Amino acid sequence: MKTVAIIGTGLIGASFGLALRKAGFDGSILGVSSSRAIAEAVAVGAIDRGAPLAEAAAQADLIFLSQTIGRILDTIRHLDALVKPGALVTDAGSTKSEIVDAAMQNLSRCQFLGGHPMAGKEKRGAGAASADLFQGQTWVLTPVEAGELDTPAAIDFRNWLKRIGARVVALDCDEHDRIVSLTSHLPQLASTALAATLAERLKESQTAVAGSGLMDMTRLALSSYDIWRDILTTNSEHIERALAGYIQELEHIRENLRTRQLQEEFARAARFAASLRR
Amino acid sequence: MKTVAIIGTGLIGASFGLALRKAGFDGSILGVSSSRAIAEAVAVGAIDRGAPLAEAAAQADLIFLSQTIGRILDTIRHLDALVKPGALVTDAGSTKSEIVDAAMQNLSRCQFLGGHPMAGKEKRGAGAASADLFQGQTWVLTPVEAGELDTPAAIDFRNWLKRIGARVVALDCDEHDRIVSLTSHLPQLASTALAATLAERLKESQTAVAGSGLMDMTRLALSSYDIWRDILTTNSEHIERALAGYIQELEHIRENLRTRQLQEEFARAARFAASLRR
Numbered sequence: 014m015k016t017v018a019i020i021g022t023g024l025i026g027a028s029f030g031l032a033l034r035k036a037g038f039d040g041s042i043l044g045v046s047s048s049r050a051i052a053e054a055v056a057v058g059a060i061d062r063g064a065p066l067a068e069a070a071a072q073a074d075l076i077f078l079s080q081t082i083g084r085i086l087d088t089i090r091h092l093d094a095l096v097k098p099g100a101l102v103t104d105a106g107s108t109k110s111e112i113v114d115a116a117m118q119n120l121s122r123c124q125f126l127g128g129h130p131m132a133g134k135e136k137r138g139a140g141a142a143s144a145d146l147f148q149g150q151t152w153v154l155t156p157v158e159a160g161e162l163d164t165p166a167a168i169d170f171r172n173w174l175k176r177i178g179a180r181v182v183a184l185d186c187d188e189h190d191r192i193v194s195l196t197s198h199l200p201q202l203a204s205t206a207l208a209a210t211l212a213e214r215l216k217e218s219q220t221a222v223a224g225s226g227l228m229d230m231t232r233l234a235l236s237s238y239d240i241w242r243d244i245l246t247t248n249s250e251h252i253e254r255a256l257a258g259y260i261q262e263l264e265h266i267r268e269n270l271r272t273r274q275l276q277e278e279f280a281r282a283a284r285f286a287a288s289l290r291r
Numbered sequence: 292m293k294t295v296a297i298i299g300t301g302l303i304g305a306s307f308g309l310a311l312r313k314a315g316f317d318g319s320i321l322g323v324s325s326s327r328a329i330a331e332a333v334a335v336g337a338i339d340r341g342a343p344l345a346e347a348a349a350q351a352d353l354i355f356l357s358q359t360i361g362r363i364l365d366t367i368r369h370l371d372a373l374v375k376p377g378a379l380v381t382d383a384g385s386t387k388s389e390i391v392d393a394a395m396q397n398l399s400r401c402q403f404l405g406g407h408p409m410a411g412k413e414k415r416g417a418g419a420a421s422a423d424l425f426q427g428q429t430w431v432l433t434p435v436e437a438g439e440l441d442t443p444a445a446i447d448f449r450n451w452l453k454r455i456g457a458r459v460v461a462l463d464c465d466e467h468d469r470i471v472s473l474t475s476h477l478p479q480l481a482s483t484a485l486a487a488t489l490a491e492r493l494k495e496s497q498t499a500v501a502g503s504g505l506m507d508m509t510r511l512a513l514s515s516y517d518i519w520r521d522i523l524t525t526n527s528e529h530i531e532r533a534l535a536g537y538i539q540e541l542e543h544i545r546e547n548l549r550t551r552q553l554q555e556e557f558a559r560a561a562r563f564a565a566s567l568r569r
Contacts, residue, residue: 192497197504200485203481203485204504206544207477207478207481207537208560209540213536214473226475226511227475229508229511230482231567232504233507238557238558241553253545258491260545263481271527278484279483279514279519282484283512285490286482286513
């Protein structure tokens with residue numbers, strides 16, 4: 014690939030540009046974003062310059078959609094007429110089924126390959142971007158058919174992902190959405206629900222008694238709804254099932270507070286938590 | 292006070308001994324524990340020597356019960372005949388109502404004042420003890436009547452708590468148990484339930500997708516049931532209510548995944564989480 018268009022030059026998009034440069038990419042990197050985001054991305058060296066979507070799409074061999082899920086869906090609906098034939102379009106949306114569906118319905122002049130880099134930071138924007146953000150992190154790709162990973166454009170893209178240090182994992186998009194509903198979306202809602210439950214029942218002076226466990230358990234609750242709205246609406250079926258399973262487990266614990274049954278739950282939970290840390 | 296008896300020379304008991312020494316206490320510190328725990332506590336300088344309960348209790352002006360809740364209850368049932376009249380008995384149990392009840396029923400020759408130092412570590416035993424463990428941390432005292440804080444023995448004890456850096460807070464024992472059911476016991480069960488829910492639904496290879504949020508949310512799940520059994524059985528009413536409130540909040544979120552209602556929950560949760568960090 015010679016020209017890359019990054020649509021949405023926030024934390025992920027700008028980090029992708031910086032990572033490509035650090036890995037030796039010497040082609041052109043165009044950014045499509047608000048004028049403020051473009052200025053920030055140019056300033057940190059993540060892109061060469063800003064361009065309108067039509068101009069960037071017409072030149073790019075790789076189009077990287079690193080916007081919010083809602084905007085990725087919107088861009089996909091307008092992109093087909095603008096692309097260079099044979100270009101590869103990929104994305105960084107944190108749910109995949111709706112995006113892949115939209116791409117199958119709307120893109121025919123180019124290849125689409127869904128993606129989800131499992132990397133992030135608490136800070137947003139190109140100012141927080143880092144060339145090493147994807148180093149050692151999982152980057153999920155969600156081909157509809159396995160052959161999609163082996164087109165020349167996809168091989169080229171995967172090679173660049175390796176060069177920036179990402180560990181590429183191929184997953185079915187529905188299976189991806191099920192897994193992240195458990196590993197990411199459920200923990201977020203468990204934290205938000207915990208903080209909301211406590212907010213109703215404690216005066217501020219009573220939280221002086223808070224230990225480090227409560228701090229761990231409420232860190233995700235600091236997240237803003239703006240980031241989560243699209244995730245919750247585009248993955249609601251899997252999230253509903255995950256929540257139902259969690260509620261069932263909590264009911265089981267509640268009914269067995271005084272019994273030895275809980276020993277088993279604690280042991281199972283501790284084994285799982287330990288396995289995450291290996 | 293001239294002689295202190297520490298009953299249970301694990302992390303908390305040994306840290307109390309070390310903290311007293313660092314703060315300038317030059318009386319005698321006796322330990323009552325298993326011979327292995329005594330050897331460890333002597334080795335780190337937390338106690339002068341081990342002694343049988345009867346011998347230690349007969350000499351001590353302050354008896355500090357830093358065992359598990361079950362053993363504290365057991366010690367309280369046997370202590371009255373052994374104490375030096377007028378001694379102060381206090382404890383470090385993390386639930387208070389059952390302990391205070393047992394003390395009121397069983398101790399008449401000495402004063403009892405319930406306590407809960409809000410400090411801890413992941414490691415257990417005197418080997419992990421630190422003279423600074425209570426520095427800047429809340430130490431709850433649960434007098435049944437306010438006057439109990441102002442007896443000569445209690446004033447002396449409170450002065451030593453100040454010298455070791457603890458921030459003393461007086462609370463009614465039932466109110467203490469309600470607060471910790473929310474700030475400590477519910478977060479533990481929320482973490483255990485989350486890890487148990489995921490353990491059932493994910494293969495180990497699928498947890499490569501785990502981010503830092505999941506690590507935060509499963510850290511408490513590493514805890515062993517041994518530590519929690521007594522807490523859960525001695526505070527089950529408050530914990531049941533806390534779990535019921537949490538489950539209700541999760542149901543509310545589950546029913547509103549696609550609605551704007553969640554914006555309010557996220558905002559309330561984020562405000563609470565931020566207030567913990569001020």
